[in-house]
Amino acid sequence: MSDCILEMRDVFFEYSGGIRALDGISMAIEKGKKIAVLGPNGSGKSTLFLHFNGILKPKSGKVFYRGREIRYFRSFLMDLRKNVGVVFQDPDTQLFAGSVFQEVSFGPMNLGLPAAEVEKRVKEALKATGIEELMHRPTHFLSFGQKKRVSISDVLAMNPEVLILDEPAAYLDPGHEQKLLEILDELCRKGKQVILSTHDVELAYAWADYVYIMKAGKIAAEGIPAEIFQNDKLLADTDLRKPLLLEICDILKQKGFFFNKMPRSIPEFKDELLFRATDE
Amino acid sequence: MLIDNYAYLNKLKDVHPAEKLLFALATMAVGFIPNALLNLAIVLMMGTVLVFKAGIPARIFLKMLLIPFSFIIIGMLTMMVNVIPAGSNALIKLSLPDFNVGITLESMKMSGLLFSRSMAMVSCLYFLAFTTPVMDIVAVLRSMKVPVLLLELMELIYRFLFVLMETSEKIYISQASRLGYINAKTSVHSLGRLASSLLVKSWRDSESLYISLEARGYDGELRVLTRSFPISQRNIFFIVLAEFLLLILAWLFRG
């Protein structure tokens, strides 16, 4: 259990009005794994994420960060939020400042860093999401995808231990989605923990080391993508779809094709084909 | 919100906001000298700076000047036409049973002054509005030790003004595209729905904004890093020079 970065034990949560959003969740997120959370609309992904940095407090059950139980008093939460950063699903509810530069500086300023360091981090974060040239623009001038990128920079600039992103790829163009995934991979290599939610099965299949599937406030399944996405019944139950690449590989397999290692991306797929070609 | 767009994109956007604030305020102060010619000069000066230095199209500036024009004209007329005591020499006089109404040379002068001064002040404010984003002005005020609470309110109100506008626009478009405004009856209905959903939505938005601020370590004060601008000695020199010339003008044509 010591290698768990975040853990939930039997967490229940209800919104006012008695809507049960989390219905007995237990999960243990292993350190260093790239995590994707999937599930149909309203299955509780966003609600789950808000529990990881103590924004929402479970009705019952416990949440742990690095083996320490999250306590809901101010100083503890402040400390927790320095370590666990959340990028919200809707950027419009996250952006408040006049200009992009000011917006992104908010988090690092709250960390009490000196101005020069804040400026450096802001610039790095804007560069990472490719919006440096928007630095002095007001946030209300931006397109939705650009706002989304600002909201990601917001949290990148704080350089947290754990980065939680609620549907980061939604609204991004394919180029910037690719770039975002590269940034996230880079962060993982540096030893940061990345957790994201998505509706994009291709993305989850290619990127994640471990996936959780939610349904109606419960964890319907968890496991490595190669296994989870082979479970046709599960996919049908949770309104998901099999990744195209996996589908193709399955067909090839039925035709007698043998894969050394199931490819998770097109380049890997190509490698496998070449491997076969040189083999024979 | 046309002006706001120019504030971010004009050619003077990288000039230190304190310099622009100084220019506008100093010119306004000079403009209080009662001298119509001086006021005219101020309007011309601001117009020239806006068009040639800031790159604002002259057409836009003139159009914006026209907006307060009508208000000022009304104010001017009410000032010009007065009850005048019997026996004074008026330019135009209308005799009513109990008293006389008319325009005297004095009231003519007064209203002329009011008009020119108003236009001068308005063009100073336009200079500021066209060249300086609100956030930059707030930053200057912050360095002048204006209470933080006031400044944060300004910032948030400014931001939410746009959020509110955008939201209402979106709701309007979505209603209109479903024929919500096809006739008077549906229009009233739709407008009512727009207003009520705007209220609910703003409420929820402010709630979720608070949540997201908390997630980034908000502790009651919105600390952000403001961009630093270089101070230009040259600009300050020109500002002082311009004000000085205006004062000389006022002195030459005193009277």
Ligand SMILES: Nc1ncnc2c1ncn2[C@@H]1O[C@H](COP(=O)(O)OP(=O)(O)OP(=O)(O)O)[C@@H](O)[C@H]1O
């Ligand atoms: N602020 C709220 N007040 C009341 N109920 C809410 C609130 N936010 C979410 N819910 C409800 O809680 C449940 C879980 O919502 P949540 O936002 O966590 O879903 P999600 O998995 O993130 O969905 P999506 O894929 O659409 O983002 C839903 O039934 C939703 O209607």
Ligand SMILES: [Mg+2]
């Ligand atoms: Mg969600």
